[in-house]
Amino acid sequence: MILNKLEAGQGPALVLLHGFPLNRWMWSLQLLELASPHCHVIAPDLPGHGTMALSPNGHSVDTMADEVIRLLDHMGLTEPVVVGGLSMGGYVALSIAVRYPHRLRGLVLLNTRAGADTPETAKVREEIAQTIEKTGDSSVVLEIMLPKLLAPATYQDQPEIVEMTRDMMASASPEGVAATSRALAARPSRIDDLPNIRLPTLVIAGANDQLIPLSESESLASAIPGAELVIIPDSGHLSPRENPEATNAAILGFLGRIA
Numbered sequence: 001m002i003l004n005k006l007e008a009g010q011g012p013a014l015v016l017l018h019g020f021p022l023n024r025w026m027w028s029l030q031l032l033e034l035a036s037p038h039c040h041v042i043a044p045d046l047p048g049h050g051t052m053a054l055s056p057n058g059h060s061v062d063t064m065a066d067e068v069i070r071l072l073d074h075m076g077l078t079e080p081v082v083v084g085g086l087s088m089g090g091y092v093a094l095s096i097a098v099r100y101p102h103r104l105r106g107l108v109l110l111n112t113r114a115g116a117d118t119p120e121t122a123k124v125r126e127e128i129a130q131t132i133e134k135t136g137d138s139s140v141v142l143e144i145m146l147p148k149l150l151a152p153a154t155y156q157d158q159p160e161i162v163e164m165t166r167d168m169m170a171s172a173s174p175e176g177v178a179a180t181s182r183a184l185a186a187r188p189s190r191i192d193d194l195p196n197i198r199l200p201t202l203v204i205a206g207a208n209d210q211l212i213p214l215s216e217s218e219s220l221a222s223a224i225p226g227a228e229l230v231i232i233p234d235s236g237h238l239s240p241r242e243n244p245e246a247t248n249a250a251i252l253g254f255l256g257r258i259a
């Protein structure tokens, strides 16, 4: 299978990986602002998300990473690229950095973490998967996650972002959400790999992220040699939508420094 994608611009490739349970459209503002003349932006749907079915090769963070590499091969992008991932997309980006370092020339980790799930979180994910399988309806994830995905102020000040996020979550396939809940619960910790990452790395944190405390982004940035940390004001977990200006400026600054 080859991942469906949004694509714009020309030049050095920037691959953007969405969070859970979202899809490629979460990056539409980055496609508008970061594409040509700056770069060739590619935003795929990960397996089990958006327009993509689950991969026949199994479903895990690592198999999602394998499918991103397959897409790059399919597109003839054999030169190293920059990969950016938000939250779950960051788990996939870290899998690529650890398992396919030669395919990368830079890494952008947005609102994400390197650690595995706690046993409590893994248990909740399994319960979510079972509920979805029983009911055939993934709205349980929307109920649990939507109140935490954005900064408290965003719910009041930017209702269109709340609606867009709700729509993306509501359109996710129940089968994909259930399988991804289990895949996220089973993902390995990458903490021990961080000191060995030899790639220019930008860590982005939402100042008001309710899911990833700032201290976690600080630890992530300090564990990767030479990584920079940029804190996005007026933003929760979805910095590319909640504060696209600051997020785009951080990414463009990084791309300029590693050109």
Ligand code: MLT
Residues within 6 Å of the ligand: 018, 019, 020, 021, 086, 087, 088, 089, 184, 211, 237
């Ligand atoms: C995401 O935004 O991708 C999720 O918060 C990731 C997760 O549930 O671990």
